[in-house]
Amino acid sequence: MIKNYLTVAIRNILRHKGYATINIAGLALGIACCIILALFVRNELTYDRYHEGAERIYRVAEHRKVPAGEFRSPQVSPAVALAIKSGQPGVENAVRIDRIFNGLIERQGLSCYEDRMYYADPEIFQVFSIPFVKGNPHSALVEPLTVVISESIAARFYGDEDPVGQTILLKDPFMARLNDEYSGLVEYRITGVVEDAPSNTHFKYDVIVSLAILAGNQQYESWYGGGAYTYVKLREGIDAIAFEENIRRLAHEFEGSELSAWGQERDYYLQPLTGIHFDSKLTGFTMMPGRGEMETPGNYVYLYIYSVIGLLILVIGCMNFINLSTAHSVRRAREVGLRKVVGAGRFQLIGQYLGESVTITAISLIMALLLAELALPLFNEYAGTTLQLEQLLYPESVMAVGGLVLFVGIVAGCYPAFVLASIKPTLTLKGSSSAGTRGSFLLRTMVVGQFGISMFLAICTVTVHQQLEHMRSQGIGFDMEQKLVIPFRFDRHVRSRWEVLRSELVAHHSITGAAASSSVPGRWTRSGFLSYEEGILDPPKELRFISCDPNFLPLYEIEIVAGRPFSDSTDDDRRSFLINEAAVSYLGYSSPEAALGERLWESWLGRQKEIVGVTANFHYAGLQHDVEPLFMEFSDSRFDALTLMIAPGRIDEALDYVEAKWSELFPSTPFEAFFLDNAFDHQYRTERQMGQLMSLLSGLGLTVACLGLLGLVSFTARQRAQEIAIRRVLGAPTSRITLSMSVESAVLIALSGIVACPLAYAAASRWLENFAHTTEIDVWTLGLPVGLATILSLTTVVVCVFRAARANPVEALKYE
Amino acid sequence: MIELRNIAKYYRTGSVNTYVLRRITLDIREGEFISIMGPSGAGKSTLLNIVGMLDDASEGEYSFLGEPVHQLNEKKRASLYKEHMGFIFQSYHLIDELTVYENLETPLLYKKIKGSQRKSMVCDTLDRFQIVGKKDLFPNQLSGGQQQLVGVARALIANPKLLLADEPTGNLHSAQGKEIMDLFKKLNEEGTTIIQATHSETNSAYSRRIIRLHDGWLESDE
Numbered sequence A: 001m002i003k004n005y006l007t008v009a010i011r012n013i014l015r016h017k018g019y020a021t022i023n024i025a026g027l028a029l030g031i032a033c034c035i036i037l038a039l040f041v042r043n044e045l046t047y048d049r050y051h052e053g054a055e056r057i058y059r060v061a062e063h064r065k066v067p068a069g070e071f072r073s074p075q076v077s078p079a080v081a082l083a084i085k086s087g088q089p090g091v092e093n094a095v096r097i098d099r100i101f102n103g104l105i106e107r108q109g110l111s112c113y114e115d116r117m118y119y120a121d122p123e124i125f126q127v128f129s130i131p132f133v134k135g136n137p138h139s140a141l142v143e144p145l146t147v148v149i150s151e152s153i154a155a156r157f158y159g160d161e162d163p164v165g166q167t168i169l170l171k172d173p174f175m176a177r178l179n180d181e182y183s184g185l186v187e188y189r190i191t192g193v194v195e196d197a198p199s200n201t202h203f204k205y206d207v208i209v210s211l212a213i214l215a216g217n218q219q220y221e222s223w224y225g226g227g228a229y230t231y232v233k234l235r236e237g238i239d240a241i242a243f244e245e246n247i248r249r250l251a252h253e254f255e256g257s258e259l260s261a262w263g264q265e266r267d268y269y270l271q272p273l274t275g276i277h278f279d280s281k282l283t284g285f286t287m288m289p290g291r292g293e294m295e296t297p298g299n300y301v302y303l304y305i306y307s308v309i310g311l312l313i314l315v316i317g318c319m320n321f322i323n324l325s326t327a328h329s330v331r332r333a334r335e336v337g338l339r340k341v342v343g344a345g346r347f348q349l350i351g352q353y354l355g356e357s358v359t360i361t362a363i364s365l366i367m368a369l370l371l372a373e374l375a376l377p378l379f380n381e382y383a384g385t386t387l388q389l390e391q392l393l394y395p396e397s398v399m400a401v402g403g404l405v406l407f408v409g410i411v412a413g414c415y416p417a418f419v420l421a422s423i424k425p426t427l428t429l430k431g432s433s434s435a436g437t438r439g440s441f442l443l444r445t446m447v448v449g450q451f452g453i454s455m456f457l458a459i460c461t462v463t464v465h466q467q468l469e470h471m472r473s474q475g476i477g478f479d480m481e482q483k484l485v486i487p488f489r490f491d492r493h494v495r496s497r498w499e500v501l502r503s504e505l506v507a508h509h510s511i512t513g514a515a516a517s518s519s520v521p522g523r524w525t526r527s528g529f530l531s532y533e534e535g536i537l538d539p540p541k542e543l544r545f546i547s548c549d550p551n552f553l554p555l556y557e558i559e560i561v562a563g564r565p566f567s568d569s570t571d572d573d574r575r576s577f578l579i580n581e582a583a584v585s586y587l588g589y590s591s592p593e594a595a596l597g598e599r600l601w602e603s604w605l606g607r608q609k610e611i612v613g614v615t616a617n618f619h620y621a622g623l624q625h626d627v628e629p630l631f632m633e634f635s636d637s638r639f640d641a642l643t644l645m646i647a648p649g650r651i652d653e654a655l656d657y658v659e660a661k662w663s664e665l666f667p668s669t670p671f672e673a674f675f676l677d678n679a680f681d682h683q684y685r686t687e688r689q690m691g692q693l694m695s696l697l698s699g700l701g702l703t704v705a706c707l708g709l710l711g712l713v714s715f716t717a718r719q720r721a722q723e724i725a726i727r728r729v730l731g732a733p734t735s736r737i738t739l740s741m742s743v744e745s746a747v748l749i750a751l752s753g754i755v756a757c758p759l760a761y762a763a764a765s766r767w768l769e770n771f772a773h774t775t776e777i778d779v780w781t782l783g784l785p786v787g788l789a790t791i792l793s794l795t796t797v798v799v800c801v802f803r804a805a806r807a808n809p810v811e812a813l814k815y816e
Numbered sequence B: 001m002i003e004l005r006n007i008a009k010y011y012r013t014g015s016v017n018t019y020v021l022r023r024i025t026l027d028i029r030e031g032e033f034i035s036i037m038g039p040s041g042a043g044k045s046t047l048l049n050i051v052g053m054l055d056d057a058s059e060g061e062y063s064f065l066g067e068p069v070h071q072l073n074e075k076k077r078a079s080l081y082k083e084h085m086g087f088i089f090q091s092y093h094l095i096d097e098l099t100v101y102e103n104l105e106t107p108l109l110y111k112k113i114k115g116s117q118r119k120s121m122v123c124d125t126l127d128r129f130q131i132v133g134k135k136d137l138f139p140n141q142l143s144g145g146q147q148q149l150v151g152v153a154r155a156l157i158a159n160p161k162l163l164l165a166d167e168p169t170g171n172l173h174s175a176q177g178k179e180i181m182d183l184f185k186k187l188n189e190e191g192t193t194i195i196q197a198t199h200s201e202t203n204s205a206y207s208r209r210i211i212r213l214h215d216g217w218l219e220s221d222e
């Protein structure tokens, strides 16, 4: 019996290959998209949960009040960890992790900058679960000048060799502040290779360097020393709140009188490890680069968006499957009737058709898993994640997927199983003329649903793209075309010779200008404080700042609204400021002109400077944000980038020249450069990724929805085959029949539009609230996707109906 | 075997009932060979379908082998049907996706007949109808006559007591039609009760009793 069913099912699929492919592929695509998005969402939600005892691990953060303001920092003095370990019995372990900025890694002539390089205490492997591939986690970082590297670094620098026991050269440009002995390239011994960091941890390492060369350094481990991310793992059963209270005034216990003399207050508090990704957005002490979170914090909004999109695509896929299955099963009305005639009971029919439908759904699921497996590497590459299909292997998700397959299978099989099987075989055997009408309400609802969802996605997609376009095209207040940026990476040697580099480079005909600065638009790191008078620190004002040479403003075509730009009579300008328009009112001046000649103190350095000019607001930090108050100064000790203006059409030439010159001037430092417009666009990466993903998904959705419509139309066309045939016999032209059926579809599409537009409008407006400068949602935003969907769907309808109407009427009439 | 009492069938068209069969009272004994005749639209098929339990009567009583069919639930009726009846249509209704062999096998599957016995029954039938050579072909690879033959074979495979045939030769040319009729005659002689609907006098000549329908009325019973 089962064999008989299977035979029919398989032959049916083979006979209608096109239909079966579309049907199975549509559902498989929906499920695959949903699986990938689910993995992505899961990845976000499981941040740092994989560490053993993760719920007992906390990061120590600091709330610092100084006369100039308040900060919250995820980094604390390295003394904190020492004090906690020696004085707090509740601690199982504690570790300091200190990021190495612009660290360099070199072996046998192969060298590169490495962003994921950290110093760490050897306890790191007891606090965090970092699996070793080679080496011993208990001894790995105990000795000074030892290092543990990730598998990918090992592969890059050692290939198939065993790196353990070998040496590698590392450079930390900031080490000079503490220990001149280690300021250049230093030889380290590799004591371990660990697995690459998964994507669901905020601490993404590639190179973990023993902190032993810093441990014991008086300056480093003082309460006023550098900042290290400090994690504690509490013993089981220890109350975190009580523990937090114990360490809150730790600094004051040790340095109380000193701190109050400085007018400082420091409170320590605990951040649960697993909450860092979403809940912690600390900026740290912003004067220095690289303070703040290790990685850009997660955003719940995008998580919701991706969850919703994933579900919507799944819903479209399921609706499509149900629609097509139902439409197709009308063709099998005769089979159902015949089976009854030869003695099939109703439950046997129900069993057969539900079973068949569930089986096909299960096949789609298998296809979906294959698809997801194939697509995951691409997605991982694209989104920078390490998602794997196995990550979905836990009871809830397996049950959810199984339930889904069962549900979709049953709903899709309902029509033949329940509707057709309950109809008298005398009706179904005559053809399908009167058998079908009962299913069509369901089908119509589904088509409206599918198109509604597709249009919704399409409208949101258009909004995202409009917003991106808006951010790109809106006056950003400076020019970013043809600009090549060479970062100095805090290399003291490069920084000290920036003028040589500059003059050598501008000499070439492919380079029309060059300007040095502390940072470039789109790469913002620093801020500083200004106050009106020395000694009176209240109220000091925090502003962003940029340090640049006199070429900077003309090169970037930044407008001056009052006063003058920096001039080449350098000494003078080391004593002067420029501010932007936003800073004018922020600092309390009535107009740009009124600000000129005012003298302000730079709180941190204690230098007084005069405001000599006011620039127009330029969007140095991207259009998500309003332009914040900014001051500019000319101080070459802070320069960290050289911007080159490349002559049009000479990019390749310029690149070759710049790289050659660089290697000539700085033979031991790897060359790096990026184009400003790319880097600037990088700020919109989240938005752009979402835009691209949504384009893909709404395109898919629309395609699948059209397939669903095709299903509905062929369903009705078949139902009405006789009507069409008779009309043809009576002489009605094909076009009339086509028209009457197209009108019906058009009504459905219109209905979808009516449902989709307000919802999409609401969602899109809500999303746009995230931006300071937004595009308008206009008639086009809504009209374009709806129009497109309408054209696409009507084309589908016309083609399908036309074919039905052109069919030989004798075929349809044969059974009467 | 079959007792019909005041059977009527109507369809609702708008607010009025259009009668297709009116007050049909009829007794059929085992072993009879009956032709139901009448012009097109007279209600022959409808009557046959009601007798074959493929359709319900709107009014009246129907008992089959002493069971009151009009009172039985669907399941009971299906099993009565499955046990005792075979149905042949004017247009040879076979399952397109199944081969001749599989089409013949299907009724046996629903009767839950064991594999080996099933196989021998199918082989016997293939033999009897001389279609062994066609057993692996699909319906659309057969001629109309051959398809009808398979339809007949499928109706007969489980040795039904009652064979219902709705214009079984309607789509066949006369030679093929004669073959089927000869077969019916032989079956009837072997004891199968046969009711056929036809408007061909040639076909009705094979039967021993002719019932004429006109506009749903039972006109004569010879």
Ligand SMILES: Nc1ncnc2c1ncn2[C@@H]1O[C@H](COP(=O)(O)OP(=O)(O)O)[C@@H](O)[C@H]1O
Pocket: B011, B020, B038, B039, B040, B041, B042, B043, B044, B045, B046, B047
């Ligand atoms: N489903 C139906 N709805 C309405 N009328 C029907 C239906 N089926 C059959 N009829 C009508 O019933 C009458 C008898 O049909 P039928 O029994 O097929 O006639 P015959 O087989 O004698 O040609 C015809 O007039 C036909 O139009």
Ligand SMILES: [Mg+2]
Pocket: B044, B045, B046, B166
């Ligand atoms: Mg008829």
